[in-house]
Amino acid sequence: MMRKRRKIIAGAIGFLLIACGVVMCWPMKTSRYFAVSRSGEIVDRNGALLYAFLNRDDQWCFYRRSGEVGERVLEATLAVEDRRFYSHGGVDVRAVLRAAWQNLRHGRVVSGASTLTMQVVKNGEGRLYRRTLPGKVYEAVQAVRLDARADKPEILEAYLNTAPYGLNLVGVEAAARRYFGKPARELTLPEAALLAGLPKAPTGLMPLRNPDKAVQRRNYVLGRMLAAGFITPAEHDEAASAELGAAWHDFPAMSPHLAMQLREQVQDGRRAEVTLDSAVQHTAEDLVARALRRHRPEISNAAVMVVDVSSAEVLARVGLGLAHRCSSS
Numbered sequence: 001m002m003r004k005r006r007k008i009i010a011g012a013i014g015f016l017l018i019a020c021g022v023v024m025c026w027p028m029k030t031s032r033y034f035a036v037s038r039s040g041e042i043v044d045r046n047g048a049l050l051y052a053f054l055n056r057d058d059q060w061c062f063y064r065r066s067g068e069v070g071e072r073v074l075e076a077t078l079a080v081e082d083r084r085f086y087s088h089g090g091v092d093v094r095a096v097l098r099a100a101w102q103n104l105r106h107g108r109v110v111s112g113a114s115t116l117t118m119q120v121v122k123n124g125e126g127r128l129y130r131r132t133l134p135g136k137v138y139e140a141v142q143a144v145r146l147d148a149r150a151d152k153p154e155i156l157e158a159y160l161n162t163a164p165y166g167l168n169l170v171g172v173e174a175a176a177r178r179y180f181g182k183p184a185r186e187l188t189l190p191e192a193a194l195l196a197g198l199p200k201a202p203t204g205l206m207p208l209r210n211p212d213k214a215v216q217r218r219n220y221v222l223g224r225m226l227a228a229g230f231i232t233p234a235e236h237d238e239a240a241s242a243e244l245g246a247a248w249h250d251f252p253a254m255s256p257h258l259a260m261q262l263r264e265q266v267q268d269g270r271r272a273e274v275t276l277d278s279a280v281q282h283t284a285e286d287l288v289a290r291a292l293r294r295h296r297p298e299i300s301n302a303a304v305m306v307v308d309v310s311s312a313e314v315l316a317r318v319g320l321g322l323a324h325r326c327s328s329s
Contacts, residue, residue, distance in 0.1 A: 028142075028145050028146070028149060030146060030149050030150055032124045032125075033120050033121060033123075033124035033146060033150075033158060034124075034150075034154065034158050035124070036061060036063050036158075036161045036162060036170075036171070036269070037055040037056055037057050037059070037061060037170075037269065038055055038061050038062070038063045038268075038269025038270075039052050039053055039054060039055045039059075039060055039061050039062055039174070039269060040052065040053040040055075040263070040266030040267060040268075040269060040270060040271070040272075041053075041062065041266060041270075041271045041272070042255075042258075042259050042262055042266060042271075042272050042273075042274060043271060043272070043273050043274070044273075044274060044275075044276045044277055044278040044281070045273070045274070045275050045276065045277055045313075045315075046277070046278070047273070048252075048278040049062075049177075049251070049252045049278075050252055050254045050255055050259070050274070050276060050278055050281070051252060051253055051254060051255060051256065051258075051259035052251050052252070053259075053263065053266060054168075055170075055269060056268070058168060059168045059169070059170045059174075060168060060169050060170065060174040060177075060178070060251070061161065061169075061170040061171045061173075061174055061269075062171060062173040062174050062177070063161050063171065063173070063269065064160070064161065064171070064172075064173045064184065065157060066153055066156050066157040066160060068173075068183075068184070068185055069160055069172055069173065069184040069185055070184055070185040070186070070187055070192065072187060072188070072189050072192035072193075073160070073172055073184050073185075073187060073192045073195065073196065074156070075192075075225060075228075075230040075231075076192045076193045076195075076196035076197075076221055076225055076230075077116075077156075077159070077160065077172075077196045078116075078156075078228070078230075079196075079221065079224040079225040079227075079228045079230055080196050080197055080200075080220070080221045080224045080225075081115075081116055081119070081159075081196070081199075082115045082116040082117075083224070083228055085115065085116050085117075085152065085156070086152055088115065088147075089144055089147050089148070090115060090117040090118070090140075090143035090144040090145070090146060090147030090148070091115060091117075091118070091140045091143055091144055092115050114139070115143060116155060116156060116159045117143040117146055117147050117155050118139045118140060118142075118143040119159060119163070119199075120143075120146070120155055120158045120159050120162065121139050121142045121143050121146060122139055123158075123159075123162040123163065124158075124162070125139075125142075160172050161173075163199040164198075164199055164202040165195060165198045165199065165202055166198055166202040166203060166205070166206035166207075166208075167206065167208075169202075172184050172195055175195050175198065176191075176195060177249060177251055178248070178249055178251070179191075179194075179195070179207060179208070179246040179247070179248075179249065180245065180246065180247075180249065181247075181249030188239075188242075189222075189231065189235060189239045190218060190222070190239040190240075190242040190245070191245060191246075193218045193219075193221040193222045193225065193239060194207065194214060194215075194217070194218040194221075194244070194245075194246065196221050197214075197217035197218055197220065197221040198214075198217070200217070205217050207244060207246035208246060208247070208248060211244050211246070214244060214246065215244055218240075218244075219240045222236050222239050222240050223236070252278070254276075254278065254281050254282065254285065255274075255276060255281060255317055255318075257317075257319065258274065258276075258317060262274075275313040275314050275315065276314065276315060276316060276317065277315045277316065280306055280315045280316045281315070281316040281317075281318070283316075284304050284306055284316040284318045285316075285318050287304070288302050288303075288304055288318050301319075302318075302319075303318060303319045304316065304317075304318040305317055305318075
């Protein structure tokens with residue numbers, strides 16, 4: 001009887017091993033997890049954003065490489081979402097055991113164990129399997145398969161460009177520009193911590209509507225960064241006492257007439273680089289607007305073109321009409 005039971009157990013283990021091998025070797029289309037619906041961008045001669053268009057899903061999403069978002073953003077994201085990201089194979093077994101114990105002890109779900117890789121899978125699947133046990137098992141299996149087929153920086157980059165940050169903002173770059181009016185690479189420590197905490201509940205933690213909850217979440221992220229060794233106690237205390245600092249910032253909309261001319265070229269998330277200089281463009285628009293205000297109503301239209309004589313490249317194009325709003329000519 002004992003021998004028969006051992007054979008059954010051995011057979012079951014063998015079947016599971018074979019099944020796992022089949023699943024791991026089965027072809028996997030990884031491109032859907034790295035596909036990002038990007039906003040079209042028009043940038044100046046130095047790569048600074050001049051004008052942007054909503055993506056095909058009516059969202060703002062400015063794709064950025066992981067090396068372009070700043071070290072603080074990377075550290076904050078890893079600290080709060082997946083501290084052992086670089087050491088596990090798509091599923092953090094320690095986190096799973098911890099979450100299972102805490103949930104059993106409290107009799108309800110109080111902790112999760114999703115890794116960044118699992119969240120990339122969920123974002124790529126359109127959240128079809130959210131909040132169900134089969135869904136979590138599916139995410140875990142796909143995460144292990146994805147981790148075996150992609151580099152860690154590639155997975156982290158996918159997360160940073162597909163995670164939701166509230167409103168119609170997808171990706172950390174769009175969130176940085178909307179909430180703080182700057183690229184993600186220029187975020188301060190408290191700003192980076194705030195954004196890193198938003199994907200957990202982008203609507204409930206949205207800083208423009210729920211500032212108190214956003215601050216609490218930011219400080220939780222800072223605590224995780226301290227525990228992970230990313231920041232010092234002094235940096236933690238200073239950042240935790242900082243003002244929220246988030247506000248509504250419009251995306252750059254310089255040279256709109258030129259942008260409309262180039263709109264077809266930047267469809268489907270492409271980027272067009274022009275010879276304009278954003279600093280020169282901004283100054284020219286401001287000077288023209290002030291001149292018209294000073295001479296209204298006698299003068300209602302004005303235009304300026306700034307050209308680099310040595311290269312014949314246009315550095316600024318401004319046209320101001322009856323509506324007294326700057327636009328490119």
